[in-house]
Amino acid sequence: AAAARVNRDGVAVLVDTNGMTQGARTPLMRILAMRPARIQVHYHGQPFTLGADFVDLYVGDRLSSPPDYARHYAERLVLLPHLYLTHSVPNFRGDVWTSDALPVPTRQQYGLGVNDTVFASFLQPYKIEPAVFDVWADILRRVPRSKLWLFYYPIQGIGGHEDMAANVRRGAAARAPVAPPPPPPSSAADPHSLAHFASYHRQPL
Numbered sequence: 001a002a003a004a005r006v007n008r009d010g011v012a013v014l015v016d017t018n019g020m021t022q023g024a025r026t027p028l029m030r031i032l033a034m035r036p037a038r039i040q041v042h043y044h045g046q047p048f049t050l051g052a053d054f055v056d057l058y059v060g061d062r063l064s065s066p067p068d069y070a071r072h073y074a075e076r077l078v079l080l081p082h083l084y085l086t087h088s089v090p091n092f093r094g095d096v097w098t099s100d101a102l103p104v105p106t107r108q109q110y111g112l113g114v115n116d117t118v119f120a121s122f123l124q125p126y127k128i129e130p131a132v133f134d135v136w137a138d139i140l141r142r143v144p145r146s147k148l149w150l151f152y153y154p155i156q157g158i159g160g161h162e163d164m165a166a167n168v169r170r171g172a173a174a175r176a177p178v179a180p181p182p183p184p185p186s187s188a189a190d191p192h193s194l195a196h197f198a199s200y201h202r203q204p205l
Helices: 002-008 027-035 065-071 130-142 161-174
Strands: 015-016 040-045 057-061 074-079 117-121 146-150
Touching: 002 027, 015 027, 027 130, 027 161, 117 130, 130 146
Parallel strands: 015 040, 040 057, 057 074, 117 146
Antiparallel strands: none
């Protein structure tokens, strides 16, 4: 019914802002697959290709979607001049950050050595399943001086930062010899700080 309405209304450009995220994967992808609009675009929902031949354009930026990777996208890239994200989220203190206001952190601030390798996941924590954690643990064992950073996004119903940190430590301990992460420092360089994760693209990793 929704696809028929889009087509009946003569929508020329249909923009999807959810992608294959929770609660949107099946209903929205079915609508797009019916090709109700002449041009179909994905923007904002997930920072990578949908891998579908029924979406024509992907709106991103040169940081999240480097032009050199265009061949890996099913869609044609449309790159905004700055950042494709247009919103801010609150950090643990309830403030709102903007990446321009943040100092560029150093490796030393995060306790990283010159030759340390950092793997990072910026997905919401409910997406981290035991099987995925097993793979990550195996990678950490194989790569000397490597670390794994996980992103915490304060979303209703997911639980607190303390709960997530405790779960990660338990999971790491159960997969020894992967060392559990140390408690986050209380300094401004706290690697668990959402504000500093906002500037991850500027960190000298």
